[in-house]
Amino acid sequence: MVALAKREAPPTPAAVVAEVVTLPMPATRRRPGTAARLVGYGRAGAERALPPVLCLAILIGAWELLCSQPGSSLPPPSLVVAKTWELITDPFFDRGGLEKGLFWHLIASLQRVGIGFTMAAAAGIALGVLIGQSTIAMRGLDPLFQVLRTIPPLAWLPLSLAAFRDKDPSAIFVIFITAIWPIIINTAVGIRNIPADYRNVARVIRLSPVEYFLKIMLPASVPYMFTGLKIGVGLSWLAIVAAEMLIGGVGIGFFIWDAWNSSLIPDIIIALIYVGIVGFFLDRAITLLGRFISHGTSAN
Numbered sequence: 001m002v003a004l005a006k007r008e009a010p011p012t013p014a015a016v017v018a019e020v021v022t023l024p025m026p027a028t029r030r031r032p033g034t035a036a037r038l039v040g041y042g043r044a045g046a047e048r049a050l051p052p053v054l055c056l057a058i059l060i061g062a063w064e065l066l067c068s069q070p071g072s073s074l075p076p077p078s079l080v081v082a083k084t085w086e087l088i089t090d091p092f093f094d095r096g097g098l099e100k101g102l103f104w105h106l107i108a109s110l111q112r113v114g115i116g117f118t119m120a121a122a123a124g125i126a127l128g129v130l131i132g133q134s135t136i137a138m139r140g141l142d143p144l145f146q147v148l149r150t151i152p153p154l155a156w157l158p159l160s161l162a163a164f165r166d167k168d169p170s171a172i173f174v175i176f177i178t179a180i181w182p183i184i185i186n187t188a189v190g191i192r193n194i195p196a197d198y199r200n201v202a203r204v205i206r207l208s209p210v211e212y213f214l215k216i217m218l219p220a221s222v223p224y225m226f227t228g229l230k231i232g233v234g235l236s237w238l239a240i241v242a243a244e245m246l247i248g249g250v251g252i253g254f255f256i257w258d259a260w261n262s263s264l265i266p267d268i269i270i271a272l273i274y275v276g277i278v279g280f281f282l283d284r285a286i287t288l289l290g291r292f293i294s295h296g297t298s299a300n
Contacts, residue, residue: 116175124183132191190224
């Protein structure tokens with residue numbers, strides 16, 4: 001009897017030993033603590049604030065040095081602060097008539113600018129949309145607008161005084177006619193630069209005119225519109241100061257002119273600083289509004 005050789009049976013799946021490989025855990029970033037975040041915010045704020053503060057300090061130092069020399073026709077900043085301390089510390093005084101603090105003069109000017117600029121924005125955007133959408137309207141109105149916008153703002157003041165016979169409507173008209181041109185031009189450029197693909201999609205899905213304006217035209221042209229609005233509000237603030245020098249009454253322009261007639265140069269300098277600060281905040285307000293409406297795509 002022949003003995004059969006024993007075959008080894010193949011290993012069963014249970015007998016196979018799998019080697020487990022341990023993968024390294026990804027490193028987790030630890031969130032910085034409150035102190036570290038505050039330090040980061042402080043560093044970022046210092047990087048933004050330090051350059052303008054340094055430039056301002058250099059400017060004031062140079063001004064003090066140059067205007068402290070004998071025979072200087074302008075006062076140094078130390079003398080300006082000393083002479084106008086009441087205007088700086090109490091801008092709200094009101095002694096009746098035209099003897100008011102700078103706050104009341106600025107408020108009167110801002111009210112005129114607010115009314116005139118709002119009217120210019122509404123009319124300018126409407127005309128800009130019309131010109132941007134219609135070739136016929138552009139050919140008919142654009143040459144007229146190009147002629148009118150070259151007329152200096154104060155040249156309109158005698159005509160507005162003759163028409164309205166009152167200083168406030170006359171000043172508001174000057175603001176309106178000054179601010180409207182950049183709004184019209186920039187809005188029209190924005191409308192004409194809407195991509196053709198957007199127009200084609202609107203035709204395919206058959207948007208109504210209102211839907212086309214709200215969903216296609218407005219989002220695509222808002223950055224251009226707000227560029228015009230920023231230019232317009234800056235020109236409005238410039239024009240009202242000049243107009244108020246001529247029309248009189250309460251207003252920052254009249255305050256500057258009255259201070260000149262009284263040889264109060266420090267008062268003029270303080271008023272100019274206030275004018276610049278208010279103009280800066282007007283510009284920032286339009287910028288923030290544009291970012292909010294356009295979700296961050298508006299011009300800075």
